Amino acid sequence: MITELETSVDNCHPVSAPDYTPVAELRALQFYRLLTVVERSWNHVKLFRERMEERGLTPASIRSLDDIVRLPFSQKSDLRDTYPFGLFASPMKDVVRLHASSGTTGKPIVVAYTQEDVDVWTSSVARCLAGCGLHRGDIIQVGYGYGLFTGGLGAHYGAESLGAAVVPASVGHAERQIMLLKDFGVTAICCTPSYFIHLIERAGEMGIDMKQLPIRAGVFGAEPWTESMRQVIESTSGVEAFDIYGLSEIIGPGVGCECRRHQGLHIYEDLFYPEVIDPETGEPLPDGETGELVLTTLAKQAMPMIRYRTRDITAILPGRCDCGRTIRRIDRIGRRSDDMLIIRGVNVFPSQIETALLQVEGTLPHYQIFLTREHGLDQLEVKVEVTSEMFEDKIGALQELNQRLQGALDRVLGIRVRVTLVEAHSIERSEGKAKRVIDRRTS
Ligand SMILES: [Zn+2]
Numbered sequence: 001m002i003t004e005l006e007t008s009v010d011n012c013h014p015v016s017a018p019d020y021t022p023v024a025e026l027r028a029l030q031f032y033r034l035l036t037v038v039e040r041s042w043n044h045v046k047l048f049r050e051r052m053e054e055r056g057l058t059p060a061s062i063r064s065l066d067d068i069v070r071l072p073f074s075q076k077s078d079l080r081d082t083y084p085f086g087l088f089a090s091p092m093k094d095v096v097r098l099h100a101s102s103g104t105t106g107k108p109i110v111v112a113y114t115q116e117d118v119d120v121w122t123s124s125v126a127r128c129l130a131g132c133g134l135h136r137g138d139i140i141q142v143g144y145g146y147g148l149f150t151g152g153l154g155a156h157y158g159a160e161s162l163g164a165a166v167v168p169a170s171v172g173h174a175e176r177q178i179m180l181l182k183d184f185g186v187t188a189i190c191c192t193p194s195y196f197i198h199l200i201e202r203a204g205e206m207g208i209d210m211k212q213l214p215i216r217a218g219v220f221g222a223e224p225w226t227e228s229m230r231q232v233i234e235s236t237s238g239v240e241a242f243d244i245y246g247l248s249e250i251i252g253p254g255v256g257c258e259c260r261r262h263q264g265l266h267i268y269e270d271l272f273y274p275e276v277i278d279p280e281t282g283e284p285l286p287d288g289e290t291g292e293l294v295l296t297t298l299a300k301q302a303m304p305m306i307r308y309r310t311r312d313i314t315a316i317l318p319g320r321c322d323c324g325r326t327i328r329r330i331d332r333i334g335r336r337s338d339d340m341l342i343i344r345g346v347n348v349f350p351s352q353i354e355t356a357l358l359q360v361e362g363t364l365p366h367y368q369i370f371l372t373r374e375h376g377l378d379q380l381e382v383k384v385e386v387t388s389e390m391f392e393d394k395i396g397a398l399q400e401l402n403q404r405l406q407g408a409l410d411r412v413l414g415i416r417v418r419v420t421l422v423e424a425h426s427i428e429r430s431e432g433k434a435k436r437v438i439d440r441r442t443s
Contacts, residue, residue, distance in 0.1 A: 013130040019325040031065040033298035044089035079109035090302040100148045112302035125158020128257035132242045136163030143191030145171045150252030155190040171431040174202040193220040194434035211238035223433045228358035264329035287316040356408040362390045371439040381418040
């Protein structure tokens with residue numbers, strides 16, 4: 001229930017003011033900023049200038065905001081190919097921060113920030129948290145990793161600038177996290193949704209009911225998660241779960257976030273211009289149609305990104321949110337174009353499996369997807385934990401559950417799936433992003 005007072009506090013929070021810019025004014029600002037960022041990249045980023053010249057374009061070719069579709073795309077491989085500093089548009093003397101990805105597949109990617117960039121980032125995260133109804137007086141525990149990963153420091157600066165008290169817990173040490181939540185009277189947490197589920201379970205084992213703690217909001221991101229996962233989190237912890245979106249290439253966390261209406265994620269589009277394209281053809285799609293999200297940074301100096309292909313699949317939602325914000329929203333991102341598994345010629349997304357599993361009673365939100373190849377044929381096995389009551393029950397109940405899960409997965413995916421039920425806690429818990437898919441197929 002949202003009270004009138006809470007709504008007005010939300011609406012009146014000074015950091016949220018740009019969320020309510022009249023649309024015509026917002027478009028004018030976006031166009032002005034686009035020109036600035038194109039000019040800057042043209043002058044300082046060799047790769048961008050070469051791609052513009054190949055197309056016969058100069059900054060003067062951009063005469064309206066709609067002309068953005070004429071600009072060349074950028075993608076993750078550009079960051080790898082120019083590693084480490086090839087896309088910087090500022091000299092190192094103006095850079096105050098460097099972050100990098102973990103680089104699990106090849107060279108890491110490096111991103112840079114000037115002081116103004118850090119301030120922009122801080123303001124966007126503060127706008128996310130304000131949209132979740134948080135403010136001065138809140139105690140916010142940051143359970144994202146601090147370090148080269150943007151999650152921890154991004155959330156930290158945003159929460160601090162909002163005037164909240166920050167508990168920089170970082171990842172890991174579940175018992176200590178729970179002790180802090182309880183003893184410090186923490187009112188909100190920022191972490192991955194899978195890690196929060198792990199904390200709810202550990203708290204239960206320690207005899208602590210999360211519902212009895214003051215924590216009321218969770219700002220969850222850094223991995224795709226589903227509506228079913230939200231229901232599990234909210235019903236087992238009493239915490240209102242918000243989806244936050246971001247990526248290091250664009251700025252880090254804080255590109256977009258749900259407001260208390262939970263009707264999609266607002267994109268801070270005065271800072272990050274969103275487009276949705278057909279991932280096959282690259283053609284722009286109208287609002288309401290599903291495709292790949294493309295983002296342009298409108299206010300970044302050290303490393304502007306123009307038409308960056310995120311690989312995240314979503315749609316820009318038509319119409320205005322009930323909260324009154326004028327900035328547009330995207331649908332929650334359940335999948336990435338490079339998440340797609342092709343199993344016996346059928347396209348399968350891990351989020352489809354998660355939704356099917358969590359709709360069947362008796363399962364826990366811990367699962368892993370194993371892909372193997374037997375006699376030249378792809379096999380899909382899903383291991384899922386079941387509640388201890390279910391496991392202690394007669395063998396018949398487990399068999400019945402197994403059949404129901406197989407039926408649910410067959411219906412959603414249209415292919416035969418092997419389901420293995422395992423005891424609670426037999427799947428390894430992740431402290432950061434959950435490892436859901438293990439592909440053992442060798443081609
Ligand atoms: Zn809203």
